[in-house]
Amino acid sequence: MPAFDFDLFVIGGGSGGVRAARMAAQRGAKVAVAEVAAMGGTCVNVGCIPKKLYSYAAHFAESFEESHGFGWKGEAPTLDWELLRTNRAREISRLNGIYVQLLETPGVTIVRGWARLNDAHTIAVDNQTFTAKNILIATGGKPVVPDIPGREHVVTSNEMFDLDPFPRRLLVVGGGYIACEFASIFNGLGSQVTLIHRRDKLLTGFDEDVRSFIASEMAKTGVNLQLGQEVAGIDKTTDGLLVHLKNTGQGSDASFVVDTVLYATGRSPNTAELGLEAAGVALGKAGAIEVNSQYQTSVPHIYAVGDVTARVQLTPVALGEAMVVVDALFGPATGKAARQMSYDFIPTAVFTHPNIGTVGYSETAAREKFGKVTVFRSDFKALKHTLSGSTERTLMKLVVEDATDRVVGLHMVGPDAGEVVQGFAVAMKAGATKAIFDSTIGIHPTAAEEFVTMREPVKG
Ligand code: FAD
Numbered sequence: 001m002p003a004f005d006f007d008l009f010v011i012g013g014g015s016g017g018v019r020a021a022r023m024a025a026q027r028g029a030k031v032a033v034a035e036v037a038a039m040g041g042t043c044v045n046v047g048c049i050p051k052k053l054y055s056y057a058a059h060f061a062e063s064f065e066e067s068h069g070f071g072w073k074g075e076a077p078t079l080d081w082e083l084l085r086t087n088r089a090r091e092i093s094r095l096n097g098i099y100v101q102l103l104e105t106p107g108v109t110i111v112r113g114w115a116r117l118n119d120a121h122t123i124a125v126d127n128q129t130f131t132a133k134n135i136l137i138a139t140g141g142k143p144v145v146p147d148i149p150g151r152e153h154v155v156t157s158n159e160m161f162d163l164d165p166f167p168r169r170l171l172v173v174g175g176g177y178i179a180c181e182f183a184s185i186f187n188g189l190g191s192q193v194t195l196i197h198r199r200d201k202l203l204t205g206f207d208e209d210v211r212s213f214i215a216s217e218m219a220k221t222g223v224n225l226q227l228g229q230e231v232a233g234i235d236k237t238t239d240g241l242l243v244h245l246k247n248t249g250q251g252s253d254a255s256f257v258v259d260t261v262l263y264a265t266g267r268s269p270n271t272a273e274l275g276l277e278a279a280g281v282a283l284g285k286a287g288a289i290e291v292n293s294q295y296q297t298s299v300p301h302i303y304a305v306g307d308v309t310a311r312v313q314l315t316p317v318a319l320g321e322a323m324v325v326v327d328a329l330f331g332p333a334t335g336k337a338a339r340q341m342s343y344d345f346i347p348t349a350v351f352t353h354p355n356i357g358t359v360g361y362s363e364t365a366a367r368e369k370f371g372k373v374t375v376f377r378s379d380f381k382a383l384k385h386t387l388s389g390s391t392e393r394t395l396m397k398l399v400v401e402d403a404t405d406r407v408v409g410l411h412m413v414g415p416d417a418g419e420v421v422q423g424f425a426v427a428m429k430a431g432a433t434k435a436i437f438d439s440t441i442g443i444h445p446t447a448a449e450e451f452v453t454m455r456e457p458v459k460g
């Protein structure tokens with residue numbers, strides 16, 4: 001009789017958990033995954049995928065407008081919000097089914113319900129218990145809303161996809177990924193959007209030029225940006241939600257009414273009610289599970305990956321971390337070396353309108369890390385907008401380490417920036433120098449060719 005029910009028990013069927021469970025099962029391990037909600041986790045159900053679908057929906061608004069300059073005539077169609085919601089929900093349930101299939105095909109046991117650790121080898125899910133040689137915690141995170149008066153009236157990104165009715169007037173609080181993306185998306189879909197952020201610039205940690213540029217582009221699209229502002233409280237009235245501001249400086253109203261208030265003020269790791277203490281798993285700062293470079297917690301056979309470790313909260317990072325765990329426990333795929341994660345040069349996109357794509361270091365971070373750097377920057381009107389009538393501009397920026405000529409930062413604000421930057425990220429992982437960028441032939445006419453034709457530095 002085997003000593004344990006499973007070789008690996010995964011808690012959480014999100015990005016990291018599903019990847020680890022199915023890859024471990026494909027390597028011949030006996031695996032179970034417990035999931036309390038819909039399979040696929042945040043990314044599939046209330047994150048990346050529905051968000052990107054709504055972003056596509058929102059882009060049509062500007063496309064209709066821009067088409068006039070290209071000779072298209074006629075009234076812009078109107079949005080059927082209910083139809084969009086229905087179509088999105090159908091696609092997400094199709095994906096939920098695919099995730100179940102991805103697990104069932106290699107033989108993963110799916111356990112439905114809330115899992116908690118009774119001890120370092122025993123997992124309870126409702127009234128069932130299971131034992132496992134190894135455990136992976138991949139429980140993700142949840143939105144955090146600060147304790148303001150009227151907190152009960154606000155929603156988080158989880159609720160935004162199914163709002164009913166459509167919010168004609170939307171307030172977004174926060175200046176990070178979610179705040180900027182949802183402000184852009186709902187603005188495109190037809191809401192009157194105000195974004196309030198406590199700092200003077202959006203997107204802390206991003207390149208300073210990107211931060212200024214995206215604010216100016218978002219404002220041009222009609223998002224009312226109130227920077228250096230905070231919400232004092234929210235009252236429910238018959239006309240909607242009355243929002244009171246703290247800093248009522250020039251140009252800002254002391255209070256105003258909206259239909260919906262979205263708080264996008266960060267996320268915290270899901271570590272409560274997991275029995276971590278019973279199992280001896282230690283938490284680090286901000287309640288995240290602490291792990292070493294192999295994702296082992298303070299209990300070596302209990303691993304943790306993804307948002308619950310509150311490192312880099314991105315789906316491809318959770319997937320990469322899951323693969324490291326699987327390779328370490330069950331060996332790498334035939335003919336391959338065991339995977340390791342590197343947190344350098346992780347590309348990322350913010351799906352604002354226009355998009356932001358970035359890989360490597362901001363200019364400020366590069367100066368701190370590498371000392372002398374040279375900066376190349378281009379800010380231009382894309383060819384499409386010579387006829388579209390849009391005033392949108394595109395920003396591209398390269399940061400080059402002087403000592404090695406290596407391109408250590410690449411930033412773009414412009415259409416499809418995520419698509420453009422993904423390819424450049426490969427070159428940068430490979431250590432591409434500015435000389436290699438310069439010797440690369442451009443694809444004409446594209447915006448992306450600008451990255452290989454920037455010759456004159458703007459700053460040493
Ligand atoms: P999750 O995917 O959150 O999965 C955790 C799972 O564990 C959940 O399904 C949960 O129900 C389950 N669970 C929790 N506790 C228990 C328990 N005790 N028992 C059983 N089940 C449990 N990342 C990108 O790379 N690109 C994007 O465009 C992007 N957009 C985003 C948009 C939004 C609005 C949000 C919120 C996030 C977005 N992210 C994006 C981040 C991305 O979704 C996360 O980084 C990713 O989902 C993390 O994966 P995970 O496996 O750690 O956790």
Ligand code: NDP
Nearest residue numbers: 146174175176177178179204264265266267313349350351
């Ligand atoms: P972020 O950490 O990106 O942003 C949180 C924002 O809220 C910051 O602007 C922060 O301000 C502000 N904030 C925090 N606390 C308060 C407070 N008490 N009052 C007012 N403002 C506050 O978190 P998000 O929730 O936007 O997203 C979580 C993570 O999910 C992201 O970091 C990202 O990793 C991932 N994600 C990825 C996406 C993508 O890949 N496209 C899309 C969406 C999410 P300050 O800057 O001052 O700290």
